Amino acid sequence: MNTDIRRISCPDCGSYSRRDFLKTTLVGTAAATAVPLIGGAAAASVKPRSETLVTTLYGTLSEEQRKAICFPFDHPLRSKVDNNWHITDKTLTAFFNNDQQAMIRDIFVGLHSPEYAERVVKQVEHDSGKEGFGASSVALFGEPGTGKFEFVLTGRHCTRRCDGDSVAGAAFGGPIFYGHAAEGFNEKPNHPGNAYWFQAVRANEVFKMLDGKQREVALLGDSRDEEGTKTVELSGKNEGLPGIPVSALSTDQRDHVRKVMADLLAPFRKDDADEAMKLVEANGFEHLHMAFYKNEDIGNDGVWDVWQIEGPTMVWYFRGKPHVHVWVNIRGSAA
Secondary structure (H helix, E strand, C coil), X not given: CCCCCCEEEECCCEEEEHHHHXXXXXXXXXXXXXXXXXXXXXXXXXXXXXXXXXXXXXXXXXXXXXXXXXXXCCCHHHHCCCCECCCCCCEHHHHCCHHHHHHHHHHHHHCECCCCHHXXXXXXXXXXXXXXXXXXXXXXXXXXXCCEEEEEEEEECEEEEECCCCCCCEHHHCCEEEEECCCCXXXXXXXXXXXXXXXXXXXXXXXXXXXXXXXXXXXXXXXXXXXXXXXXXXXXXXXXXXXXXXXXXXXXXXXXXXXXXXXXXXXECHHHHHHHHHHHHHCCHHHCEEEXXXXXXXXXXXXXXXXXXXXXXXXXXXXXXXXXXXXXXXXXXXX
16 A cells, blocks of 8 residues: 555545644634733634544555545444444554544544543553554544544444534434553552543442442442444343332432433543533433442442443443443433
């Protein structure tokens, strides 16, 4: 393949480099959105959205690259998720030039909140081995400008999507996965260095707030199996889900569950987090169930490593044994 694809073809503006594109996008966006500030200071530059960069990436692909990583929008690979997989057999380091790799990294960073983006990138680099972020693989589904276009990045402990709302009624554009093995495959009870353990700490605070009868309902034996996409299969049920329903909690307990949801969504960009909560609320926050699993407690310390929040159209399954795996699927309907 041509490893020096430096120019982007554009029918309206000729040939230009990625650096030119980023420069003009930043200047144009800042000018269009500038707001007067105290002292007359100019508005801060705004980085291109991940969706914009995905479209740009698509324009840089050679024919060989398109054949290897581009698929029809309705291809079954687009909705697949797993804890350690490659959506194509072409890693970033082996198959993309330096500019393309930088764009893909920028796309990924842009899918996360400024507060957590660096931490998430470090997690991916750590868990991916010697190649780091370059060990990831990507695929593109559909074509830009058609309203049906999605980017998917995969690797160990990582499945992320960028769809620009092409996938109606699906938070994050479909099921995602994140995880971390911070200090080895078998983590200690307090998961030192784990990028996502803070979410379990918050969830366990909810358990501490439960009274005896509530704990009997919330605390179960074994959790669900990890079976790829099937792991986050949606039930469509309002009742009969594992654990204690939010409707059975007191006001302060419900408020704490909302704080858990905020912590779960904190690593992701605001647009995706807002869409996720909008879909959860539309199907009834009171229909959510929260479950903790006593048979998978590292160190038998009563701090539950494995737990989940499930509703009729969502699953957020936190599996902290032997290290952290988190499976997510939030939709507007289970169908």
